Amino acid sequence: MISLVLMLAVVVIECVNGKPTKPPLPMKDDGCYLVESELEISSLEGEAIILSFPIFMRALEVRKIFPPTDQFFITKNNVTYDGEGRVQQHDKQLWLLPSQVSDSGEFVCTYRNENYCVTGNITLQVYGSSSVDMKKWSFPISATVGEELTFRCPSISDFNSTGRPIEWYKDSSPTSLQQGRGGSFRRDRGNLLLPAVRRAHAGVYTCQLRVLINNQLYKVSRAIVLSVNGLDPDITPTPTVPDPSVTSNPGLISSSTVHTPTTRPPVIVSPLNGTIFEGLHGSGLELFCRVLTECETADSTVVTWLVNGQSVESSHLDERALQGGRRVTRVSEGCHTELRLIVVTMTDEDVKTELKCVAKNQGGTQEVVTQLQLEDSTFTWLVVGIVAASCFLTVVSVFLYVLFKPKRKKKMDYFLARQNSTF
Structure with a gap:
């Protein structure tokens, strides 16, 4: 008693x-507890890649497990790595110097001692640089016309920069965006600033930097797809004037009508508008935005999360949230496009934070507004x-x-x- x-x-x-809660972990057949998968990583062949496991490490931290380096293993197809060669394990990270297309696949991280075993995984997709669709390995961002937007080169905190400025490119242009070009773009500590978003700013942005690893230079690049909602203030829709030669003959109208296929707008299946996601102080949350579209338009449908109207990278959740893991699955009504958002740690700063899921394609745009809240103890x-x-x-x-x-x-x-x- x-x-x-x-x-x-x-x-x-x-x-x-x-203190953070300790939710039970599922157990695999080999007796190891299984942590949820990390967000999928995409990169280009020939670039440096550092694989880290923030969700896995957070699960160990919550359970007061601090694994020593010699008991932390990263494997692929049961192959382990040491600190030499092209693929090297350093502490609790895996370095690929440089990456190859054959590196694509699932990497497993495992902590094991005499009494306890925990395992997690991350999926890496390496594309050949000559035939890659930029949208396949990009981070989605949505903005509204007139909004001030800051681009940060995402997921580069594991690299040591050489001090050279980060270069930004738009779409397929070989010329980098210059400071103050036409008053549209500005630079600030490697970030790209748009003082006022316009429709013409929509597209694919690529940031590139040089990093120094083991006294050797490597290239690292990230891609961001920006979709813009709304109309520019100086643009007004022009009314369509009917052609008298056509409208005067009803028979001619019916015979000359051209039926253009229409794209069905996206429908956000979950979460529902007004949903409140609650979590204890110090705990983590995993959110999914699931969008229903026609399968033909699933790849072109842009789905993104916004935090208080800003991109995740520009918000206060930048250091504590991970967005990605886009997945498309076929269902009876069409195709589901799913985007995951993981809040690694909840704090008092997250109270009443507005989370918005935005889905957009040629057929239209839909938004769902939700809210973060700390659980009342x-x-x-x-x-x-x-x-x-x-x-x-x-x-x-x-x-x-x-x-x-x-x-x-x-x-x-x-x-x-x-x-x-x-x-």
Whole structure:
């Protein structure tokens, strides 16, 4: 009983201090606990790649597991790596110097000791630089006309820059975007700034930088697809004037009408508008935006998450959120395009944060607005407090009962002796 009360007291203390929860992990057939998959990584052949495992490391941190380097292994097809060669494991990262198309596949990270085993995975897709569709390995961003937008080169924090400026390119242009070009673009510490977004800014942006690893230079690039909503303020729709030579003859109208195929606009299946996602302080959240489209337009449909109207990279969640893992699956009604957003750690700063999922294709645009919220620990306090108090009272009652238990009188043992004067 006393140990139960102590365990409940620990639970109460963790709830009060806002420590992260420890949700149970599923177990594989080999006895290892399985952490959810990392976001898929895409890159170009010939570039440097550093694979890290933030979701996996967060799961170990929450469970107070800090694996030493010699017990942390990264494998592919059961092949392990050391600190030499083209593919090297350094601490809890895997370096590919440089990457090849054959590196595509699933990499597994494992921590194992005598009593515990945890495993996770990440999928890497390396494209041949000569025949790659930029949209396949890009980060989606959505903006509104007139909005001030800041581009950050995403997922480069693991690299040590050489100090050279990051070069930005748009679409397939071989010429980098210059500072103040036509007043549209600005530079700030490697970021690309758009003071006022216009329709012409939509497209694919590529950032490139040079990194120094083991005294050798490598190229690293990232792609961002920007979709723009709204009309430029100086553009007004021009009304269509019917041709008198056509409208004067009804028969001619019916015979010359051209039926152009229409694209069905995207429909966001989940989450629903107004959904509130709750999580405890210090815990993580995994969100999915699932969009229904025609299968023919699934690849061209842009799906993105916005945080308080900004891209994830430009918001306060930049260091604590991961966006990606786009997946298209065929269903009976068409195709589902799914984009994942992972908030690694919830903090007080996230209270009432607005999350917006935006889906756009040639048929139209749909937006769904949701909200982040920290779970109210009042109910947890109440339930745990009642249980702890009940157990405490039970222990006290048993103790008092044992202490003041009335003593029973000893019974006299009688036996009959033979009435005999001699022995």
